Amino acid sequence: MSFDLTRQNLFKTFLYFLLLIVIFWGVELFHPEQYRQFGVPYDASGTPGPAAGTPLGVLIDGFLIRVPALGVLFSSILVFINSFFVTRIIIRNVIFLERTYMPSIIYLLISSGYYNNYLTFRPLLVAFLLLVAIEIIFQSYNYKPLSTGAYMTIGFIFGLSGAIYAPALLLVVLLPVGLTIFRLFDLREWVAAFGGWLIPLFLSAYGVWLAGGEFLSLITSCRDALLAPQPLPSIEYFSSFEWTFIGCVVILFILSLITFFGRSRSYKLKPFKAYMFFIWMLLANLLSLIVLPSRSLYQLPIVAIPLAVIIPTYFNSRKPNFLTNFLYVLMMGCAIVMHLLPFFL
Numbered sequence: 001m002s003f004d005l006t007r008q009n010l011f012k013t014f015l016y017f018l019l020l021i022v023i024f025w026g027v028e029l030f031h032p033e034q035y036r037q038f039g040v041p042y043d044a045s046g047t048p049g050p051a052a053g054t055p056l057g058v059l060i061d062g063f064l065i066r067v068p069a070l071g072v073l074f075s076s077i078l079v080f081i082n083s084f085f086v087t088r089i090i091i092r093n094v095i096f097l098e099r100t101y102m103p104s105i106i107y108l109l110i111s112s113g114y115y116n117n118y119l120t121f122r123p124l125l126v127a128f129l130l131l132v133a134i135e136i137i138f139q140s141y142n143y144k145p146l147s148t149g150a151y152m153t154i155g156f157i158f159g160l161s162g163a164i165y166a167p168a169l170l171l172v173v174l175l176p177v178g179l180t181i182f183r184l185f186d187l188r189e190w191v192a193a194f195g196g197w198l199i200p201l202f203l204s205a206y207g208v209w210l211a212g213g214e215f216l217s218l219i220t221s222c223r224d225a226l227l228a229p230q231p232l233p234s235i236e237y238f239s240s241f242e243w244t245f246i247g248c249v250v251i252l253f254i255l256s257l258i259t260f261f262g263r264s265r266s267y268k269l270k271p272f273k274a275y276m277f278f279i280w281m282l283l284a285n286l287l288s289l290i291v292l293p294s295r296s297l298y299q300l301p302i303v304a305i306p307l308a309v310i311i312p313t314y315f316n317s318r319k320p321n322f323l324t325n326f327l328y329v330l331m332m333g334c335a336i337v338m339h340l341l342p343f344f345l
Contacts, residue, residue: 013101017083017108020336024112025076027339053166053225055208055218057122060164064121071118078124082301083107085131086308093138093274100316105332107308111301113335114245123301126161126168130305133157137178137277141270147183148192154178155196162197163204166225167299170288172197177280181273229293241334241341248331249307256313275309282306 008016053061064071083104090103111124133154140147140154155175162169175193183189205218233242257279264272285303289295315324 008101010101013104017080017104020105020108020332021076021079021112023336024108024116024339025072025079028072028116028118053122054163054204054221055213056163056204057165057225058221060122060125061119064118068118071121075116075118075121075124078121078128079108079112079301082111082124082127082131082305083308085128086305089131089135089138090309090312092135093271100312102312102315103308106311107304109331109335110249110304110307113332114242114338115297115300117298120298120301122165123298126165127301127305129157129161129164130168130171130302134277134305137182138270138274140178141182141273143183146186146188148188151175151179151183151189151193152196155193156199157196159197159200162222163200165298166222167288167292167294168302169222169226170292171281171284171302173284174277174281177284178277181277181280226292226294230296232296239338239341241337245331245334245338248327248334249311252311252314252327252331253307256310260310260313278306278309282310 064074086107087101087103090100111127136150136154136157140150143150158168158172158175161171172194175197176190179185179190179193201218205215208217209215260275267275282303285299285306289299289303315328
């Protein structure tokens with residue numbers, strides 16, 4: 001089968017992307033009270049609940065609640081930036097054996113295709129910061145001298161991510177993962193990384209103190225944001241389109257891992273290390289989704305990063321056939337229907 005929907009040039013990918021983002025975020029703009037608004041940590045008046053988050057996060061959300069249209073605009077722009085940013089990282093680090101733009105579509109589908117909300121601006125912003133940090137981590141593989149400056153920057157970005165969105169605090173585990181995979185052990189780099197991680201949190205607490213609050217109240221805010229339960233969709237209310245979408249993601253994820261490890265010998269060392277880093281990143285995200293009471297659909301923009309790298313492996317490793325086209329179109333079609341369906345109910 002020569003017809004292939006999964007491999008498109010940049011121009012066609014860009015057109016598909018624009019069409020999908022208009023559908024996903026256009027629905028949020030014109031139909032914000034969708035039936036799947038779960039995990040919103042604010043009441044109808046905009047008053048934050050215990051799961052609202054860190055002081056900086058509440059400040060950002062407070063602005064967006066007053067002007068929801070700006071939240072939709074900023075969030076859709078970040079989805080666009082993140083989608084092509086992750087694609088650039090993949091192309092630059094030669095994670096696949098050939099150039100592909102599919103990661104941008106996969107990121108869009110997972111971050112916005114199943115669930116989106118104008119208050120997911122913070123997770124989307126965190127996803128952007130993480131991509132910046134990941135790019136520096138991958139570049140550090142080629143650094144011959146000591147990289148304390150680079151890893152202090154990386155640690156600072158991870159700390160800033162946690163100061164913006166509390167569940168991102170747990171992604172600090174990726175600092176030792178990156179140091180172990182891409183660098184030879186040097187205690188100074190580890191100290192720089194974790195020291196950099198603490199700086200944004202200290203500055204956030206200091207800002208609260210300057211505003212008249214308690215310096216240590218940041219710890220309470222983070223604890224409440226991580227431990228306060230948030231509602232998730234009940235399984236009995238899942239539509240057939242939602243089940244199909246989730247099933248496609250799970251099947252493609254499994255097939256991609258089988259494909260990657262089956263061809264692992266054909267990868268050079270750095271691309272292999274980079275791919276393994278994204279697997280660790282996915283495991284860290286899944287662990288937080290399983291363990292934390294605060295797990296919510298808000299985390300999808302962050303979970304979408306490693307999945308946008310892993311899933312295209314399956315498509316990129318074989319010639320086009322009915323199965324590859326069918327799974328790709330089915331996943332995309334279900335995402336579109338889930339967003340357009342509320343207009344007809």
